[in-house]
Amino acid sequence: FAATDVIRAKRDGQRLTDDQIDWVIDAYTRGEVAEEQMAALAMAVLLRGMSGQETARWTAAMVASGEVLDLSGVRRPTVDKHSTGGVGDKITLPLTPLVAACGAAVPQLSGRGLGHTGGTLDKLESIPGWRAELSMPEIRARLDDVGAVVCAATAGLAPADRKLYALRDVTGTVESVPLIAASIMSKKLAEGVRSLVLDVKCGSGAFMKDLDSARELATALVGIGTANGLRTSALITGMSTPLGRAVGNALEVAESVEVLRGGGPPDVAELVVALAREMLAHAGLSDVDPAEVLADGRAHETWCRMIAAQGGDPDAPLPTARHVEHVTAAESGVLARLDAMAVGLAAWRLGAGRARKEDRVDHAAGIVGLVEPGGRVEAGQPLLELHTDRPETLPAARAALDDAWTIAAEAPAPPPLILDRIT
Numbered sequence: 001f002a003a004t005d006v007i008r009a010k011r012d013g014q015r016l017t018d019d020q021i022d023w024v025i026d027a028y029t030r031g032e033v034a035e036e037q038m039a040a041l042a043m044a045v046l047l048r049g050m051s052g053q054e055t056a057r058w059t060a061a062m063v064a065s066g067e068v069l070d071l072s073g074v075r076r077p078t079v080d081k082h083s084t085g086g087v088g089d090k091i092t093l094p095l096t097p098l099v100a101a102c103g104a105a106v107p108q109l110s111g112r113g114l115g116h117t118g119g120t121l122d123k124l125e126s127i128p129g130w131r132a133e134l135s136m137p138e139i140r141a142r143l144d145d146v147g148a149v150v151c152a153a154t155a156g157l158a159p160a161d162r163k164l165y166a167l168r169d170v171t172g173t174v175e176s177v178p179l180i181a182a183s184i185m186s187k188k189l190a191e192g193v194r195s196l197v198l199d200v201k202c203g204s205g206a207f208m209k210d211l212d213s214a215r216e217l218a219t220a221l222v223g224i225g226t227a228n229g230l231r232t233s234a235l236i237t238g239m240s241t242p243l244g245r246a247v248g249n250a251l252e253v254a255e256s257v258e259v260l261r262g263g264g265p266p267d268v269a270e271l272v273v274a275l276a277r278e279m280l281a282h283a284g285l286s287d288v289d290p291a292e293v294l295a296d297g298r299a300h301e302t303w304c305r306m307i308a309a310q311g312g313d314p315d316a317p318l319p320t321a322r323h324v325e326h327v328t329a330a331e332s333g334v335l336a337r338l339d340a341m342a343v344g345l346a347a348w349r350l351g352a353g354r355a356r357k358e359d360r361v362d363h364a365a366g367i368v369g370l371v372e373p374g375g376r377v378e379a380g381q382p383l384l385e386l387h388t389d390r391p392e393t394l395p396a397a398r399a400a401l402d403d404a405w406t407i408a409a410e411a412p413a414p415p416p417l418i419l420d421r422i423t
Ligand code: URA
Pocket: 165, 174, 179, 180, 181, 183, 184
């Protein structure tokens, strides 16, 4: 093959053959197809699209570019969850130990945050002593004894995606549904699990802003999983308002522990239980009721074991911010809207996120919502708490929150959290 022929074929709207796809992904990973050629192909894919079959093959080729975890020796059924990312989305933290406590093995190979959405590893690293880097034998051992492991993805998984994602990021080719779906699923398939549940976020704080585009992505993701032998389903869930009350690393850990103790914000608990049900059904464990396992303390007990097994002290105090300020309501009424993106950006400004990969996050920084959307507020009442160690960030955070909410005389009932299910 010649790279130019593959580029021309897609430029002219043709379907790529399996052989063309296998070749171009492999040759690109080995450096034989140049970055500028792959950039042209990515743009052609963005403009022309790919069929379900092309996308599934593209994904399989990216999986084959690296190693696949061998979980065949793990004694429990393996199941994984992936979220497309949102503001205050700490769901992995309570969900992983909950599903493990119900009898499955959950390997959550996670990343660090970039931009306005936080990363699961950044959140857990606010727990003193906890470490993200595990070897393959350690991952397998944790899956057998605890059933739950959240750790950093090893560099050998889907290296083609790592290279291609960095290229897409600087060539305006991130926003292609087949490329996004192939990117996400290549990393999940390389984890070696048997089943997967996707939480596709939809709304102002998500990649996908409306239900139609969220459905399109969810359908592409489920199609790739199914075509590659993975039991896969997706929930489409709302992300127009932050999930729960806490946004920021240590703040989200604290909220997750509340949920694991049977309390916490109702939306977080609802989504954790719904995703757990979906995962347990895939794992053949639908006779276990996750709501019960959450309520009776077994999930919390597994959380403590999961954290301790990776060097963390589940009882240690979490870092707290040196400066806490309130943002208050200017008028009385009902909190009709609290915008996820604005809250995410403000938390990021306070130090909860990073602008460049090599930046450090401030574990204590973030935002706590004091009034739930739909709740009554009086003029002068605190709406949000801003937490930071660096007071010089407060003006920029307040500016990011300028148009973050609406207070109205009355508000319609909030939309349901779970908007659709795709199988
Ligand atoms: N997340 C990914 O892992 N890949 C994409 O392409 C987009 C979001």
